[in-house]
Amino acid sequence: MLKSSDESEKKNLARKVKDSEIGVPIVYGNIAFWLGKKASEYQSHKWTVYVRGAGNEDLGVVIKRAVFQLHSSFNNPTRIVESPPFELSESGWGEFEIIITLHFHSDVTDNPLHLYHHLKLYPGDESGPMSTKKPVVVESYDEIVFLEPSEGFLSRVKNHPAVIVPRLPADIILPPVPMEDVDKRKRGDANDHPLSQWFDNFSEADELLILAGARQQVQAQIARLRRQLSLVDGQPPQLKAASDL
Template structure:
């Protein structure tokens, strides 16, 4: 059974959306880590803590606009140690007694990137350098800040996230017009995925370095936009010089 061919307008539209933008970067600040609660009198030798491993937006915004699914690889002693989270919030809760390294694979939407990003987090259950008895009310919180950078994004990707608060966008060249925003795949099946109202949000860390890193990212994007402008000016000057040197003008 043959597949209908795309008409010329559809092909042209797809080519525009897939066009890569030179000298442009999109960055997404993220935080990944775990929160662990001691179970107190309810604990036993096999389950001393209840914990949650997660990947969240640095300001608790919904990451579903960029990330399609997250895969958490737990210790082999767990039932079904490979856990797949298909929609935000990208988090997983379990109970146990031991600390171990968790591999996290982030898969992106088709117009973002075709390769997963691999992260690693060492699950922490017990506090370090804290005097006194362990509390059932105050959890152990261990988080890491990072920034995912996508160089030369497609026009479709840039258009889709242009107004999303979780994404840092570059300053575009003057006169550049983005195509209409495109919806995320299966948007009708997606729920609100930010973590602002999460019951764990009160324990999330606020990174003093995050603002500086975001400022550096914004400054880098401005420099790149300036470099792109200079390259266009140099190209224009070279073109004029070639025209002056052509035989027809001698």
């Protein structure tokens, strides 16, 4: 029995690309604004909990919807967000754990992903007193990895800024991307988000600078300890290049 062209096309789109993976860097967390003089006993903060791209890109190309499970004291504690930005804003006074469940498009995976975030409203001791001008921001970085993605998924996201796509072998020819997906991909950058000025920067270049700075501090501390040990032993300290430490 011959299959229709539509069935054949669906089969090709669902075919797995072996020995490959797609990475999607994400950031999830919350931002909380103290209400100051407007604060009441039960309404001291306005807050937003969210899942975003590491560079604040639109994750709608991968995520179909996000479900936020709030504390049972809230009206309708299960909140469903069907489209990006995947965020939820509320007000209150207490801190609690929020379960964030991500559901993906059908060509990505049928398995949801559960994230756990503890809502933080109040600054730590090192952050100073509460301020209406500077919000409390708590974020976590992670990367979702999809092993052996389908050809349809890979073709749809291969040039999207929110997705890390591997270099493919020359013999793999991906199917064309539907026009509606091309339009969505052009809208993938969401850096004009109203809260973006408060978001942490998780770019790879910044992370490398932080690691380099930490390495220099460790090397300097090792050099100081070696000098102290040499003085205790009565031997002159030996000079070494930083790369040898």
